[in-house]
Amino acid sequence: MIGTIPQDWIWGLVGGLMIGSAAALYLLVNGRIMGASGILGGLVDRSGWATAAERIAFIAGLVAVPAVMAPLVWGHVSTNISQNPAVIVAAGLLVGIGTRLANGCTSGHGVCGISRFSLRGIVATVFYLLAGGITMVVFRHVLGVI
Amino acid sequence: MVRNLFAFLAGGLFGAGLLVSGMVDTTKVQGWLDVFGNWDPTLAFVLGGAILPMAIAWQVAARRRTAVLGSALPEKPDPRLGHNLVVGSLLFGMGWGLAGLCPGPAMASLSFGGWGGLLFLAAMIAGMIAAPAVRVRVDRLASA
Numbered sequence: 001m002i003g004t005i006p007q008d009w010i011w012g013l014v015g016g017l018m019i020g021s022a023a024a025l026y027l028l029v030n031g032r033i034m035g036a037s038g039i040l041g042g043l044v045d046r047s048g049w050a051t052a053a054e055r056i057a058f059i060a061g062l063v064a065v066p067a068v069m070a071p072l073v074w075g076h077v078s079t080n081i082s083q084n085p086a087v088i089v090a091a092g093l094l095v096g097i098g099t100r101l102a103n104g105c106t107s108g109h110g111v112c113g114i115s116r117f118s119l120r121g122i123v124a125t126v127f128y129l130l131a132g133g134i135t136m137v138v139f140r141h142v143l144g145v146i
Numbered sequence: 147m148v149r150n151l152f153a154f155l156a157g158g159l160f161g162a163g164l165l166v167s168g169m170v171d172t173t174k175v176q177g178w179l180d181v182f183g184n185w186d187p188t189l190a191f192v193l194g195g196a197i198l199p200m201a202i203a204w205q206v207a208a209r210r211r212t213a214v215l216g217s218a219l220p221e222k223p224d225p226r227l228g229h230n231l232v233v234g235s236l237l238f239g240m241g242w243g244l245a246g247l248c249p250g251p252a253m254a255s256l257s258f259g260g261w262g263g264l265l266f267l268a269a270m271i272a273g274m275i276a277a278p279a280v281r282v283r284v285d286r287l288a289s290a
Contacts, residue, residue: 015167016195096273131239
């Protein structure tokens with residue numbers, strides 16, 4: 001039975017459980033919601049400078065652990081990101097503006113919001129999934145640029 | 147100091163989970179969003195796997211007054227939706243689809259993401275700086 005399930009799905013589930021455990025740790029020990037865009041955004045626009053040390057420590061772990069783990073476990077890991085600078089810049093701007101307007105991204109609204117049945121988290125997730133799906137149709141299948 | 151240590155550990159476990167789940171690979175994220183292409187359901191397993199321990203954590207949190215290190219636990223979720231939630235999520239979803247990166251994996255892949263990853267991060271931070279000005283315009287449009 002297990003053998004018929006693609007490996008990627010199993011690793012997805014295992015990694016997902018790790019992500020959820022990290023969010024649980026941050027909530028129960030530090031009393032904070034683990035939202036990647038909020039943790040970084042609060043540093044960028046100074047709204048979270050009162051808790052700057054904690055935010056910087058979180059981001060340090062988020063950057064450092066994959067930096068050590070990726071070469072040790074997989075040798076070389078690639079994000080396979082687009083080679084088109086215009087696409088990358090447009091995407092980054094949209095993600096930066098959008099997550100701050102919506103006050104959350106996949107981790108904050110998706111993982112932390114849905115798990116507490118937050119209407120805002122569920123609505124946000126529906127709309128960013130919808131926009132992501134439409135973007136794939138338009139920019140991949142119609143325009144063929146991604 | 148202890149707060150920062152646990153923040154580092156939570157960030158590290160988050161990063162390790164993003165790596166193990168394959169969510170730092172933009173083709174897997176785009177594969178999930180590309181319903182009319184060669185659809186990849188991995189992201190559903192990641193999100194499902196992540197929601198499970200967090201749902202338990204919220205139940206535990208509901209029975210506690212404070213977090214383990216003494217600070218207040220987050221307030222109840224705000225029931226108001228508002229146009230910024232919808233507009234922001236639509237913009238975020240567009241960017242997420244275009245590049246296949248959201249903020250967590252964008253930071254987690256800093257060490258191996260190359261120039262493309264750095265450019266994405268720089269643009270994302272620029273977007274975060276521009277966000278308050280955009281919010282003013284969205285509010286004006288919404289009230290018009």
